[in-house]
Amino acid sequence: MFGDLAILHSQEALGYAVVDLRTGKVIAKQFDLPRGDLFDNVMITEDGRHLVTVQEDGSFFVNRLSDSETVLSGLYADDEVVVWTENGHFDATSEGAYFVAYTFPGHLGEYTAQQFEGFLKVPGLAQQVLAGLPAPDPVRITPPPVLQASVTVSGTKARLDAQAQASVPIKTLSLFQDGLRTHVLQGDGQDHHWQDDFELFPGTRWVTLVATDENDVASVPFSVEINMPEAQRQLHILSIGVNDYGDPALDLTAAVPDARLVASALAGRAGSTVGIASETVLLDGEATPDRILSELSSIIARARPGDTLALYFAGHGLDLDGGYYLGASGTSLDDIAGTALPFSSVSALLEGTDIRIALFIDACHSGRAGEGLFSTNDQVVGGALDQIPSGLVVFAAAKGREFSLEDPETEQGFFAQALAEVIQDDAFDRNENGLTELSELFEGTKRLVSSRVQDAQEDVPPIDRLSQTPWMARNLMVGDFVLF
Numbered sequence: 001m002f003g004d005l006a007i008l009h010s011q012e013a014l015g016y017a018v019v020d021l022r023t024g025k026v027i028a029k030q031f032d033l034p035r036g037d038l039f040d041n042v043m044i045t046e047d048g049r050h051l052v053t054v055q056e057d058g059s060f061f062v063n064r065l066s067d068s069e070t071v072l073s074g075l076y077a078d079d080e081v082v083v084w085t086e087n088g089h090f091d092a093t094s095e096g097a098y099f100v101a102y103t104f105p106g107h108l109g110e111y112t113a114q115q116f117e118g119f120l121k122v123p124g125l126a127q128q129v130l131a132g133l134p135a136p137d138p139v140r141i142t143p144p145p146v147l148q149a150s151v152t153v154s155g156t157k158a159r160l161d162a163q164a165q166a167s168v169p170i171k172t173l174s175l176f177q178d179g180l181r182t183h184v185l186q187g188d189g190q191d192h193h194w195q196d197d198f199e200l201f202p203g204t205r206w207v208t209l210v211a212t213d214e215n216d217v218a219s220v221p222f223s224v225e226i227n228m229p230e231a232q233r234q235l236h237i238l239s240i241g242v243n244d245y246g247d248p249a250l251d252l253t254a255a256v257p258d259a260r261l262v263a264s265a266l267a268g269r270a271g272s273t274v275g276i277a278s279e280t281v282l283l284d285g286e287a288t289p290d291r292i293l294s295e296l297s298s299i300i301a302r303a304r305p306g307d308t309l310a311l312y313f314a315g316h317g318l319d320l321d322g323g324y325y326l327g328a329s330g331t332s333l334d335d336i337a338g339t340a341l342p343f344s345s346v347s348a349l350l351e352g353t354d355i356r357i358a359l360f361i362d363a364c365h366s367g368r369a370g371e372g373l374f375s376t377n378d379q380v381v382g383g384a385l386d387q388i389p390s391g392l393v394v395f396a397a398a399k400g401r402e403f404s405l406e407d408p409e410t411e412q413g414f415f416a417q418a419l420a421e422v423i424q425d426d427a428f429d430r431n432e433n434g435l436t437e438l439s440e441l442f443e444g445t446k447r448l449v450s451s452r453v454q455d456a457q458e459d460v461p462p463i464d465r466l467s468q469t470p471w472m473a474r475n476l477m478v479g480d481f482v483l484f
Contacts, residue, residue: 094473118216201306203233258416317363
């Protein structure tokens with residue numbers, strides 16, 4: 001029941017009917033629904049114009065009630081969402097495009113939607129379609145380029161030999177060293193061959209190549225783990241935690257110890273393969289907007305190409321007129337623009353640098369979260385991705401409106417504790433190479449946080465339990481790679 005509407009669903013008929021209870025008339029119906037045998041739930045959008053059917057496998061369909069036409073299809077998997085139209089355009093959360101694949105007659109295997117992001121992704125697609133605006137015009141979708149390559153290493157230099165073939169002209173070949181794009185080679189024609197020598201950054205472990213065609217459709221990444229002479233990769237640490245906001249309704253308890261914990265874990269990576277180039281921890285009154293920007297400027301001035309910056313922030317994330325702010329020391333909700341740190345100021349320093357940036361956002365809620373001024377972790381991350389177009393990987397403590405929760409036994413955040421544990425514990429080094437890869441850090445942290453949050457609520461009825469799911473997003477950081 002949805003107000004004056006009743007929805008009848010038949011799994012045998014693989015269909016539904018919507019009845020207007022005021023008139024007793026059927027106003028919409030559809031049979032032979034895709035995956036109708038897996039029906040799990042149904043709902044109507046707030047404006048009453050669309051019906052959403054959800055299947056047990058996470059797939060869902062959005063039908064317009066006026067004519068029963070399916071206007072959107074989608075998938076919810078592993079806390080990611082992707083939606084698409086029948087002509088192939090799509091939109092997705094940060095990693096959602098990896099869960100949907102395209103196939104082409106005469107081509108073996110599948111190609112993830114992520115490879116078509118530059119050509120088919122339409123930000124705000126669902127809102128556009130549900131508002132009744134015209135869907136994007138159909139386009140001719142061609143298979144991604146097929147890339148074959150090899151990389152040979154001699155000392156601190158490497159040589160690539162690559163060939164790409166595609167149905168449309170090849171535009172570029174991009175080279176990434178541990179996720180950071182360092183070279184872009186131009187292509188020409190539908191079959192292009194490259195040979196080129198390049199200098200390896202100190203400590204590089206993974207080299208990845210990606211070919212892109214004129215439609216910005218990308219090949220499957222070619223990645224190779226290399227064994228260059230032992231050299232230290234340089235890590236810069238800036239860890240920020242703000243508990244004291246001068247307002248009991250805003251004050252936090254875990255941000256300061258969490259910032260200390262994460263900084264200590266990162267500094268513990270020092271050894272034969274990782275050098276700590278700088279380590280700065282700013283807590284409470286030290287973490288003013290000017291001081292944070294000054295420390296960032298100093299790091300950028302000292303950093304060499306290929307260095308890594310690990311920037312951790314625990315505190316409030318704030319939203320003002322669509323602009324995102326970090327709740328630095330001295331932040332007042334009465335004057336966010338004048339007292340908080342605009343993320344645009346942070347991104348202005350980081351944009352265009354030739355360093356690798358790992359941003360850890362632990363944006364916390366408070367007793368005043370309902371006032372609408374507090375950004376969710378994903379809003380802050382979205383702002384970061386929009387403003388820093390390359391070389392950035394972001395880890396957020398929680399999704400959407402989830403809380404970033406504290407461990408009642410330690411009075412520290414579950415996210416910070418898990419992050420520090422994965423960084424320090426060799427048990428999470430799955431390939432036993434003594435380094436921390438992106439996949440190892442993310443999957444280990446996510447697994448620990450999700451399970452420990454549930455374990456801490458054993459005495460809470462299941463319906464009342466909170467969840468916390470760390471997530472990751474990245475801009476032009478391709479393949480798996482070593483962070484530190």
